[in-house]
Amino acid sequence: RNTLDVERVRADFPILHQEIYGKPLAYLDNAASSQKPRPVINAMTEAMESYYANVHRGVHRLSQVSTDHYEGARETIARFINAPKSDEVIFTRGATEAINLVASSYGRAFLKPGQEVLITELEHHANIVPWQMLRDQLGIKLRVAPVDDDGTLRAEAVTELIGENTGLVAIAHISNALGTIVPLQEITAAAHAKGVPVLVDGCQAPPHQKVDVQALGVDFYAFSGHKMYGPTGIGVLWGRWDLLKKMPPYQGGGEMIYSVTFEKSTFKEPPHGFEAGTPAIVEAIGLGAAVDWLSGHDLDAVAAHEHKLLAYATERLSAIEGLNIIGRAEPKAAIVSFTMDQAHPHDIGTIVDRAGVAVRAGHHCAQPLMERYGLSATVRASFGIYNTEQEVDQLADALQVVKELFG
Numbered sequence: 001r002n003t004l005d006v007e008r009v010r011a012d013f014p015i016l017h018q019e020i021y022g023k024p025l026a027y028l029d030n031a032a033s034s035q036k037p038r039p040v041i042n043a044m045t046e047a048m049e050s051y052y053a054n055v056h057r058g059v060h061r062l063s064q065v066s067t068d069h070y071e072g073a074r075e076t077i078a079r080f081i082n083a084p085k086s087d088e089v090i091f092t093r094g095a096t097e098a099i100n101l102v103a104s105s106y107g108r109a110f111l112k113p114g115q116e117v118l119i120t121e122l123e124h125h126a127n128i129v130p131w132q133m134l135r136d137q138l139g140i141k142l143r144v145a146p147v148d149d150d151g152t153l154r155a156e157a158v159t160e161l162i163g164e165n166t167g168l169v170a171i172a173h174i175s176n177a178l179g180t181i182v183p184l185q186e187i188t189a190a191a192h193a194k195g196v197p198v199l200v201d202g203c204q205a206p207p208h209q210k211v212d213v214q215a216l217g218v219d220f221y222a223f224s225g226h227k228m229y230g231p232t233g234i235g236v237l238w239g240r241w242d243l244l245k246k247m248p249p250y251q252g253g254g255e256m257i258y259s260v261t262f263e264k265s266t267f268k269e270p271p272h273g274f275e276a277g278t279p280a281i282v283e284a285i286g287l288g289a290a291v292d293w294l295s296g297h298d299l300d301a302v303a304a305h306e307h308k309l310l311a312y313a314t315e316r317l318s319a320i321e322g323l324n325i326i327g328r329a330e331p332k333a334a335i336v337s338f339t340m341d342q343a344h345p346h347d348i349g350t351i352v353d354r355a356g357v358a359v360r361a362g363h364h365c366a367q368p369l370m371e372r373y374g375l376s377a378t379v380r381a382s383f384g385i386y387n388t389e390q391e392v393d394q395l396a397d398a399l400q401v402v403k404e405l406f407g
């Protein structure tokens, strides 16, 4: 397996080469959002400088070129997740909108009052609140599968709750707060054995590991461009064609129709039937460029590099007296959430920031999960392709200062 040339990777990210309060920036908040490599910046700038126009409707050359790049990005993304066809790739604003689309379209059309949507304690608010809204509108019920004390989500903890009343399993691929990697294949096989579809909140997966929707066997897969070295404002809902085909539109407007009269309108097939209005053209092109850039790296080598950082960070942080790592599931993505006996997460985040280290302090939009561990917040360091062991040292040394200050 070839190793990652991190210095060469870092050279692609202009933003990383700066100082914060006189210290080199150590950007360790990748679970919140990742930075953008030069090819993504260039692709978006080139679109706006040389061929930008609205898509699909124009008869003029620029519109055709813009459309080719926009639809080309869709095909690039479809290949990246091994989707059977690119028409199954729907552009959304991000994972949140992708999940809301399924709740609103699939949920309202195919879930019945009294049926259950099965989620887990690991979920991000984006995969909790849309189902609560559907419950309040439609009368479905929410069931929550428990995680273990160490942040592990055992497949049976989920599968034993799948019954004849379960209408959908909605589950994270990777926990943004703890890093837990969920055993999706096992859960999906059990759900399908009972005829229950599976939606995956895949937000934290594509930048860190190969995502193959056919190998996973899932029915819907949602993710955001800004977490995988692409821009904000663009994300993807991938869905199985036979489900997308029968789902009613999510939003109405231009682009998603064949014809409109005051009496009625006829709707386009997926994906355009779910893409009302002018799309995020430049952002979609940016996401396509991010996928091309990421695909230029050996994803196994990326995963191995990040796992090495996770192991090193776990070792260094575990050595700090009074520091408690929250979530030690195996396998785990390169996310380390922790508390310190001596200091509040926000104080810790502020102090390490003065040392040039960017981490997140808070509930990470997973308040129920924090409550389950009796916490209101943690500090979270989350690693990406461009992070280094030196940056782990920078974090650990800054935490030593916190310990001395508050110890």
Ligand SMILES: Cc1ncc(COP(=O)(O)O)c(CN[C@@H](CS)C(=O)O)c1O
Pocket: 031, 032, 033, 093, 094, 095, 096, 097, 124, 126, 127, 172, 174, 175, 176, 177, 201, 203, 204, 224, 226, 235, 360, 364, 365
């Ligand atoms: C598992 C998971 N699911 C959904 C989302 C929402 O993604 P959007 O691009 O904001 O729509 C996120 C984004 N989590 C960020 C912001 S709260 C974090 O700091 O962890 C996520 O991690």
